[in-house]
Amino acid sequence: MRIIYSTVGVCIFFAFGYMMLPLMAFCIRDWRMLLVAISVPGLFYFPLWRFIPESPRWLLSQGRVEEAEAILRAAARKNRVTAPEVIFQPLQVENKVKKLNHHNVCDLLKSNNIRWVTILLCFVWVGISIGYFALSLNTTNLHGDSFLNCFFSAAVEVPAYILSWPLFRSCSRRLSLFATLFLGGAVLLFTQLIPRNLSSVSTALEMMGKFMFTVAYTIVYAFTAELYPTVLRNTAVGTCSMASRLGSISAPYFIYLGTYYKSLPYMLMGSLSVLGGLLSLLLPETYGMPLPETINHMQTIQRCKKRQTSNNSTRDTTAGENVSML
Structure with missing residues (x-):
């Protein structure tokens, strides 16, 4: 139920609200009144805390x-x-x-293993956030009507959230995250090769990249929660989400770089996405594994596993030599 709720249950309603945004913006052209219109309904949610x-x-x-x-x-x-x-x-x-x-955010950096997991996840979160928000903000620079482009950018998220559910149920977490980030980055890198007269193809490729980043964003939330033990799960997800805000803050500046060189934003976002996909392969697999309850129950990243194996083999060799000497 956690998988269904975190993928289709919550996210798809976010997409529906996102699809309503260009419609409201089309009807309310003044940006100040638009902010008021989309902010006031949030006040009605305050009483709900008593029922949750x-x-x-x-x-x-x-x-x-x-x-x-x-x-x-x-x-x-x-x-x-x-x-x-x-x-x-x-x-x-x-x-x-x-x-x-007796656990706080400092525990995310205590041991070597949990430190590397946190660093890798923060980098992956930042890369996903840059790609997702930069492509969302870039709809005004695409060919065609800005309102329709924004609507299509939101509508493409619905099948992305639906796809994330079967991926969670039957596929590897690491491979799913790697595939979506790598393909999303490859699509953005390929976009710069499309001739300018084929603007519709460029728009379709950008929407495909948005589709991949949306799936990756859905996967990384639950994947992060599964990697950390119960005592640190909320702290870890909150820390990684806070790190991703660095990506969303810098996303408009990535788009602004297009004024100097049109293909530069796609090159940077595509490269970060491909690198994030490769780094996600170092994370431990959680598909079919029980959720860790303590820090000691956490799985080690691939780098630590190799080092631990080599250290164990060295100890075994040393122990064998000592036994033979005895």
């Missing part, structure tokens, strides 16, 4: 055991499941509090 249940895991980490049990029993009733009489044992509550209360 709190995370039982977080409540448990704060020692609010009764509230956590009440939420779980309510969920059990809705799912027509009989909850046990005692959900949390006292020792279990004590261990959960110890495990969940």
Whole structure:
């Protein structure tokens, strides 16, 4: 259910809202009034926080055991499941509090393995964010009507989110992320070779690149959550998402470089995307693997695996020599 919710459930409604944006912009030409029109509906979501249940895991980490049990029993009733009489044992509550209360963002850089995972993911997130937002903002520079181009850029995300669901269910996380980033970057690099009189082909290739970046953006969210243990999962996803904001901030400047040399933005975005796809192959695979509960349960990246294997073989050789000497 987590896969369905994180791919099709949430993201596809984001695409529907994105598709409505050019329609609203077409009807409201003043940008100030457009900002008001798209901001005011958000105020109606504030009362919803009272109807959304709190995370039982977080409540448990704060020692609010009764509230956590009440939420779980309510969920059990809705799912027509009989909850046990005692959900949390006292020792279990004590261990959960110890495990969940003493971790922060600094833990993402403590060990060599988790440090490399964080660095690789941050770079991949930045590359995806640059490509996604730069292509979204570049619709006004494409041939044809700006409103229609923006609508097509949003509409192409719907099949992208639908495709991400079967990819999550049946394909490798690393290979899916690599394929989408590599193909997206290759399409952007190939765009600069299209003659100027074939503007429709260039637009189609750019939409294909947007399609690939959208799939990659969907994959990297859940992939990041699966890589990190429970005690650091929210912190890691938030940190990587914050790093991606560097990409979204710099995206307009990538497009601005096109005023000096038209193909330069595509060359830079394509190169970053291809490099990000290659680096994603170093990340550990999570497809079919249980979610890690502690930092020690985290899988190691490919580089660390090789180093660890060589170190183990060296230790075995040294141990064998010592035994033979004895």
